[in-house]
Amino acid sequence: MGEPSYEIPLVEKPPEKRLDSWKEIATYLNRDVTTVQRWEKREAMPVHRHLHDKRGSVYALSEELDAWIQSRSVRIDEPEDKPEADTPPIDHTHQGAFAPRSLRPWLILGTVLSLCLLVPAWLALRHRATVTVAPRIRSLAVLPLRNLSGDPAQEYLADGITESLIGRLSNIHDLRVISHTSVLRFKDPQLSTPEIAKALGVDAVVEGSVMKEGDRIRVTAQLIRGATDAHFWSETYDLKMRDALTLESELAQSIAEKVEVTVTGEEHQRLSASRPVAPEVYESYLKGRFVLEQGNIAEVEQGIRYFEDTLNKDPTFAPAYLGLAKAYTRLGTVFAGLPPETTRPKVTSFARKALALDPTLVEAHVVLANVLQQEWHWAEAEAEYKRALELGPNDADAHSAFALWLLCQGRTNEAVDWVQRARALDPVGVSGASVAWILFQTHRYEDAIRESRSALALQPDHGSDLLGLGFALIANDKPADAIPVLEKALALSPGSPAVIGVLIRAYAHAGRRNDALRLLAELKRRAKTTYMPAAAFVNAYLGLGQYDEAFTALEQAYREQSNILQFLKTHPYFDPIRSDPRFAELVRRVGLA
Missing domain, CATH: 1.25.40.10 (Tetratricopeptide repeat domain)
Incomplete structure (x- = not known):
């Protein structure tokens, strides 16, 4: 740990905005050097050091000082705290008037000795009464770093560094770190820092910015206590793009040090791990990761192209293999509709390649x-x-x-x-689909419905949440309520076999058997020319009560290792056939008996 080891360029701002010594900083703030040095230590005043020079060589940027002044409770136009008045001398004349002359020296000595004993005790009590120990930081959120480049196309860089920083800090057992997904909603916050900290349930937050100029990158970060909005650390890192991983490492280590968490030897090794990476490699990777997070199939495919470009430039860059593995995982979901034999081998191969490298x-x-x-x-x-x-x-x-x-x-x-x-x-x-699915599988239907509706209140057009709500409503004997929910999910993902299979069940349980059979016929027709997951037919036949046909579909699901077979032990839709010997045999073959 320690100060960052890279050089900071000497020409970053116009000369009139740069204060190149403690004296210049003190003059700018109309204070003496001792005061501004104290402010730097206690109030996180932004001061930077020329790390290629002696340790005492410092500089500050006037814009940063101005912003700091506006955010602090300390006002530079307030007078400095005056030292406490000296204790007035003790007048012994009256005491001596009533004591024999021979005893006066002993009385004076006794008084002095009493003061020697009482003053330190008084000072200790006074110190204890005035000094408060800040509570230990046990949880942290890294808010999205702001893109200060002025170019929206550079958003991927700020987002990528934010996610990487969260990833590094998440390795620390002694610190709870909020996920990237949850902090993204505070990208353009309308709330104060204490309000954000309360919403996320954390003790402190990291705020900062990213700016790229040519082949260099500058990241500024600061730590803020959630309850008090007190800034207690800030730092600016300037270095070349090829050292971006070093920047992330140094920043993560500094934050871990400042929040005073316990870091094991292995955790420290992972925090400090970095290597030079060509700017074009890192940027291509970050662009791939950025578009992959957008979610739709077209952007997933674009992400694959970015990751492939990354590996063409550097075949040893492990995160790009991970990116490909995640992309093909997305393509293998029920909404994408690609057969497992197409996607799973690629996911396995790319994940193993990533782990072989890292x-x-x-x-x-x-x-x-x-x-x-x-x-x-x-x-x-x-x-x-x-x-x-x-x-x-x-x-x-x-x-x-x-x-x-x-x-x-x-x-x-x-x-x-x-x-x-x-x-x-x-x-x-x-939230939503992931939690609701588990609650549905445990037969807690009302809880699953409440979870799905809560998620849909925030994202009304989220396909997975709509599908999960449909599953739970049908199981809770409310198929008529499930029908409009599933029809909306189908409109958002036209032709989705997963949605069609569950909608057939909803129609059948709501007494609309003709509509159910019409959709089933459509599934069969499409299966002649394109891949239709076996799970869609399993749900359809179980919903229609056609159990022999359901077992035929389950055999096909076994051959393609359908995802639905993972849940043989818990899925409520299998309840009517659990006593069938064919089902018990299937559970055994899947390895769950």
């Missing part, structure tokens, strides 16, 4: 565990999840994914507990 990539362990679980390698999946949780104790995705593994094992209470832990780390990202 075994500490938490997300790569989670992605690999997901595929192993989908292919019913239960023990191997568990090992990968536990390694991910060991490396990333604050990773919400690892917590929620492990919750699903527990659910598949029939350990429903533990699954609910783990998904709630995930939500504490990511109050926004781990």
